[in-house]
Amino acid sequence: MAETVNQTQNFLKGVVKENPIFVMLLGMCPTLGVTSSASNGLGMGVATMFVLIMSNIVVSLVKNQIPSKVRIPAFIIIIASFVTIVEMILEAFVPFLYEQLGIFIPLIVVNCIILGRAEAFASKNNAISSLIDGLGMGLGFTLALTILGSTREILGNGSLFGFKFVAENANTFILFILPPGAFIALAYLTVLFNKITSKTAK
Amino acid sequence: MDYIIILIAAVFVNNIVLSQFLGICPFLGVSNKVSTSVGMSGAVLFVMTIATMATYLLHQFVLVPAGLDYLRTITFILVIAALVQMVEIILKKVSPPLYQALGVFLPLITTNCAVLGVAILALGLEGGSLLKAVFFAVSNSLGFALALIVFASIREHLELANIPKQMKGVPINLLVAGLLSLAFLGFTGLV
Numbered sequence: 001m002a003e004t005v006n007q008t009q010n011f012l013k014g015v016v017k018e019n020p021i022f023v024m025l026l027g028m029c030p031t032l033g034v035t036s037s038a039s040n041g042l043g044m045g046v047a048t049m050f051v052l053i054m055s056n057i058v059v060s061l062v063k064n065q066i067p068s069k070v071r072i073p074a075f076i077i078i079i080a081s082f083v084t085i086v087e088m089i090l091e092a093f094v095p096f097l098y099e100q101l102g103i104f105i106p107l108i109v110v111n112c113i114i115l116g117r118a119e120a121f122a123s124k125n126n127a128i129s130s131l132i133d134g135l136g137m138g139l140g141f142t143l144a145l146t147i148l149g150s151t152r153e154i155l156g157n158g159s160l161f162g163f164k165f166v167a168e169n170a171n172t173f174i175l176f177i178l179p180p181g182a183f184i185a186l187a188y189l190t191v192l193f194n195k196i197t198s199k200t201a202k
Numbered sequence: 203m204d205y206i207i208i209l210i211a212a213v214f215v216n217n218i219v220l221s222q223f224l225g226i227c228p229f230l231g232v233s234n235k236v237s238t239s240v241g242m243s244g245a246v247l248f249v250m251t252i253a254t255m256a257t258y259l260l261h262q263f264v265l266v267p268a269g270l271d272y273l274r275t276i277t278f279i280l281v282i283a284a285l286v287q288m289v290e291i292i293l294k295k296v297s298p299p300l301y302q303a304l305g306v307f308l309p310l311i312t313t314n315c316a317v318l319g320v321a322i323l324a325l326g327l328e329g330g331s332l333l334k335a336v337f338f339a340v341s342n343s344l345g346f347a348l349a350l351i352v353f354a355s356i357r358e359h360l361e362l363a364n365i366p367k368q369m370k371g372v373p374i375n376l377l378v379a380g381l382l383s384l385a386f387l388g389f390t391g392l393v
Contacts, residue, residue, distance in 0.1 A: 025372060028230065029315045033223035073283060080276040088272060103224075103319055106275040110315040112227060179221045180387060183380030187373040195368060 007132050014136030020113045021144035021186075022193040027113040030104045031145060032182040038161050041149025043097045044104065045142025047090065049134070051082045052114050052141075056134035058082075059122040075118045076109070083109045113141060151185050152176045204329075205337055211393045212341035218316055219349040220383040225316030229350055230375060232307070239354035243347035245307040247340070249289060250317050253282050254339035257321040258332055278321050286311055316346060353382060 020026045030048070035041040058078050066074045087105050090098040098105065108114070117137055122130040150160055156176030158166030166172065175181045216222055219229050225246070232242045257278050265271055290308045293301040311317060320342045324335040356378055365374050 025230070026227075028226035029223050032226060073280070076279055076283060077276065080279050084272060084275050087275065103322060106278075106322055107224075107315045107319055109275055109279050110318055175384075178387060179223070180380045180384040182223065183376045183383055187369075187376035187380060190376065191368050191373045194373075 007129070010129060011132050011136040014133065014138070015140040015143065016197065018137075019140045019144060019193070020137055021141060021148075022190050023197075024113075026116060027111045027141065029107060030111060031148065032179075032186065034101055034104050035145055035149040035152055035182060036177045037153045037157070038146055038150040040097070040100050041145035041147075042142065043094070044101055045138070045145040047086050047101070047105065048108055048111060048114070049138025049142055051079060051086055051108055052117060052138045053131060053134035054082045055079045055114055055118055056122040056130040057127050059118045060125055060127045060130035063123045071123065072115075072119070075115060075123075079114050079118070080109050113137060148182075148186060148189060151189065152181055155185070156181060204334070207393050208327075208334070208338055209341045209344075212338065213345040213348060214386065214389040215392050217345045217349055217386050218320070218342045219346055220379070220386045222319075224319040225314050225346055228310060228314055228316075229346075229353065229379070230372075232310070233350055233354040233357055233375075236351060236354045236358060239350045240347075241303055242307045242310075243343070243350055245304040245311060246314065246316065246346055247343040248304065249282075249286060249308070249311050250320055250339045250343045250346075251336060252289065253285050253317050254321050254324050255332065255336050256281055256285060258324055258330075258335040261325055262332075274322070278318055282317055282321070316342070349382070349386075353379060356382070 014020070018024060021028075021031055027048070030044050034044045055075070055078050059075055062074075062078075083106065086108065087098075090101070090105060117133060121133045125133070154160055155173045156178075158164060158170060158172045173181075176185060212218065218224050219226065228242055228246075232238050260277060260281060261271075261274065265273060265277065286308055290301075293304065293308075320339050324330070324338050327334055327338055357375065360374065360378065369377070
């Protein structure tokens, strides 16, 4: 029973307490770059989550074989291999998303969340805990990206996941789907997140 | 003429940080003082130029002829990581004062997505040549430097400002970056 409680906490910390975006501020480039719509945010989140889980598992399995001096380059190669797999899968099966995310797919490789989890968690824990850690962190990242993407899409385009709910020629805050909107929306969402978590902590 | 357009586009219109969102981590991380941001900009200029040159040549003469284009991401990140290490070692030996100035920033650059991003974007330039790719890298690092130094100067002033408690720290920085990005939006249509 104690084991399951620990795994639940292990899973939940990535979603709330150590949320990679709102709390730790890791992986900001894709967060701001691809969230002009909810579906882009979700797609990027899922792609990153896949790489994060797979690299966490592999790193935790081979951690004893890697000399500690070369562990960072070794982690980077593992991560880059999975990023290449994701890149090829997306290009083959979801070409639309591949075009939308563009440069940010190969850049998953330098997403600090993934290397950070490999170094801080997967290289010290077993495969199952690492899988759950990856799942929690990935879900936290995906949720944050989807929320940011939805906010920007609702305000900037008057739609959500592509479904428009305002009149065709209605005025929307176009600013929010332009680059400055990413910074401004994230700034206020962070305030909101801090406010909510500090209230529940009390 | 091509080159002037590349320069203006990279520095103002498509600023790498404020409109393409590459290199946000160092942009938010090392921008609390103007002096550190100048150091970081110098290190980025240095590494980005060399890295783009190396990856462009590698792509053109090894990966494409061998039909291994899909290994781009893996090889580029390895080349950049190795290059950063090498630059660090060479600088330490050849020019200690420069190493003193840039040294601490070099390890941070491996995970700077602007370097990998520019290396990949440089492959897609119209009528690309090595010279053009390198010029593209230099222009982009100037754009990075401009954004970083302006942002750091604003942040130094923010230290003294009276900011609502909930907005302190990250949110206000993001908001400032947003306003800065809004200002750069004014350059749209220049090229």
